[in-house]
Amino acid sequence: MNRRTRLWLVAVGGAGLAALLVAACLELPDFGGDRHPYGDRAVHESLARHTANTIASVNFDQRALDTLGEISILFAAVVGCVVLLRQTRDEHRARPRPADVARPVRRYALAVLPVALLTGLYVIAHGQLSPGGGFQGGVAAATALHLLYLGADYRTLERIRPVGLYEVGDALAVSAYLVTGLACLIGAGSFLANTLLPYGTFNTLSSGGTVPLLNAAVGMEVACAVVVLLARFLDQAVEIVEENGT
């Protein structure tokens, strides 16, 4: 099929899809309406279990099993990337050369690094109270480490980032989630049921039963996963070269 016919086909199909989508949109409930039966029930359940951030309650309590599926997807994707981006037989590892970094870049990157790392950990720790949580904080914390790559060079980053350790951490965090679920199964009668731990005082760090534990496990998993993923991509760009030339 040549380009022209293909474009025509896309145009016809796209026009049909657009018409169907518009027709569907016109039938949807009005934007901003007041009827949200699931939302109201989720808010009610979240408050009953002393979790101030309703979204954390939905993710780590009401839909905790779905989140297990979600972190399994993340874990599988990390494994897939590690396999796809491995060093093949006709490639070898070149030692990265030390790089010159402009002084202001170095200064500000190194000054922001601890702040960014602390912000990431704060967002993870307060997942059940304020906006954020394991997923968001994990990404922030993992990205913070990579400021070293900007501020110093790749060798410095490699020294503080043993990828093997983060791969183990990734697996451990997923296991921690599973173990918490199993503890609920043994102690409370059903998998990932948030009835095992006391709910604590509303709006304090220890409130919400198992929500903070699962949240922390997810935070660790996401942080490790992002570090491992970025490490694999950076290896491809910086270190791994083909045998014949570059």
Place this chain on the structure above:
Amino acid sequence: MMDVFPYLVAAWIFLAGCYGLATSRNLIHAVGCLSVCQSATYVLLLAVGYRDDATAPVFSDIEPGSRPVVDPVVQALTLTDVVVGATVTALLLALVVQIAKRHGTVDPDELSELRG
């Protein structure tokens, strides 16, 4: 008009992403277009959950029941969506890296005769 406008925006973003996917001459660009398609679902989900004059469903600084809050279920779904989208992008980009190494091109038209 305002009652359905955000839904139409979501549909438009989705179609724009589809157009990009179909006409893409570069696999990295195609992965970007897929992310555009996916961001349409964020807009749709958040639009479905919106409630007029409502605030975020986080009760650390507002008294429960004092103000209406938007639907937290769709927000949690959007979070799931973002995470899955990021993993898919990472995996696809890893595939593109391998394709570029094996075939020396990232133009999907030139890849029509796949070699082993």
